[in-house]
Amino acid sequence: DIQMTQSPSSVSASVGDRVTITCRASQGISSWLAWYQQKPGKAPKLLIYAASSLQSGVPSRFSGSGSGTDFTLTISSLQPEDFATYYCQQANSFPTFGQGTRLEIK
Amino acid sequence: QVQLVESGGGLVKPGGSLRLSCAASGFTFSDYYMSWIRQAPGKGLEWVSYISSSSSYTNYADSVKGRFTISRDNAKNSLYLQMNSLRAEDTAVYYCANLLLWFGELSHFDYWGQGTLVTVSS
Numbered sequence: 001d002i003q004m005t006q007s008p009s010s011v012s013a014s015v016g017d018r019v020t021i022t023c024r025a026s027q028g029i030s031s032w033l034a035w036y037q038q039k040p041g042k043a044p045k046l047l048i049y050a051a052s053s054l055q056s057g058v059p060s061r062f063s064g065s066g067s068g069t070d071f072t073l074t075i076s077s078l079q080p081e082d083f084a085t086y087y088c089q090q091a092n093s094f095p096t097f098g099q100g101t102r103l104e105i106k
Numbered sequence: 107q108v109q110l111v112e113s114g115g116g117l118v119k120p121g122g123s124l125r126l127s128c129a130a131s132g133f134t135f136s137d138y139y140m141s142w143i144r145q146a147p148g149k150g151l152e153w154v155s156y157i158s159s160s161s162s163y164t165n166y167a168d169s170v171k172g173r174f175t176i177s178r179d180n181a182k183n184s185l186y187l188q189m190n191s192l193r194a195e196d197t198a199v200y201y202c203a204n205l206l207l208w209f210g211e212l213s214h215f216d217y218w219g220q221g222t223l224v225t226v227s228s
Contacts (some may be wrong), residue, residue, distance in 0.1 A: 030209035036151075043201055043218035044151065050208055087151055091212035094165050095141070095205070097155040 002026050004088055006098035012106040017078045021101045023071045023088035032090055035064055038100075039074045039084045047086075048073065078103075108132040108217045115222030122192050122226070125171040128180075128202030128219055136160075136180035139205040141215065142187050142196035144224075151196075151205050155187065156205050170196075192226045199223050 003026040013019050023033065031051040036044035046055045048064035051071055061076040075082055083105050088098040114126040117141070140154035155176040164176050175188040185202050200222055201217045203215040 018194040032208070032211060032213055036215075038151075043220055044215075045218075046214060046216055049206070088213065090153075091205070091214065093212075094167070095143075095156070095212065095215075097151040097153065100150045 002090055002096055003031060004091050004096055004098040006086075006088055006101050008101060009099065010102040010104060011031065012104045013078055014106045015078050015080055017106075019075045019078060019103065021073045021086055021088075021103075023028045023066075023098050025071075025090055027092075028068045029090045029092050031067045032092060033064070033071050034089045034091075035062075035070065036087045037082075037084045038087065044087065052092070055064055075103075080105075109185065110204075110217055110219035112200065112202050112219045112222035115200065115224045117225045118192055119228050120193060120226055123188070123190045124192065124224060126187040126189065126200055126224070127223060130183045130185065130202075130204075133204070133217075135178075135183040139207065139212070140176075140178060140185045141203050142176060142185075142207040143201045143203055143215065143218075144196075145201070145221075146195075146198040149198075154200070157185070175208075189224070192224075194226050197224060197226045 007022045033051045035048040038044040052064045063074050078080045085099045109131045111129045142154040157164045157176045173191045177186045203218040206213050206216050
């Protein structure tokens, strides 16, 4: 099984800050990585797929990069609606998710 | 627009059974792999199962293998999850989602339903 490890588990930031979340796979997954945003009581929302492809309708302040085992999600300038929990996900043979990163207001 | 609407959740005793349904609309359901993903209260996301567009392939997480069965009815645009021998640790919100392929490989979950809560407790 491929394990996905996100860091940090939680981060505090302010509106306008640049934030980076890291996801590491236990073995290489090429570029088969997606990122999701989840707000309390809501279903996850797809942000990025194939490591760096922005889902339609997602603001351009979100970006993804990486390949192999190391990936990042960057939010270039935090907006109030971005405070949420973020998950990475791979689907090499079957899907697995990272444990989540909670982005909180400082 | 795309809609996925889950139903069938509720309170069930340990060892009991429940059948979840997911009604799809706004896209060609028969073209897509579909999946169930769950989230225990206050916890992260856990993939449960997926089924190919024609029902030829299914796969399950080890935690539910042998107890849960995924199925679909393309004529009814519906996805199902039959859950047997339920345990307390199956308590979660269960989401259905479409699972996209990218260059022929399993890739990501595009659209998600709002979820249905399953509580396993005596």
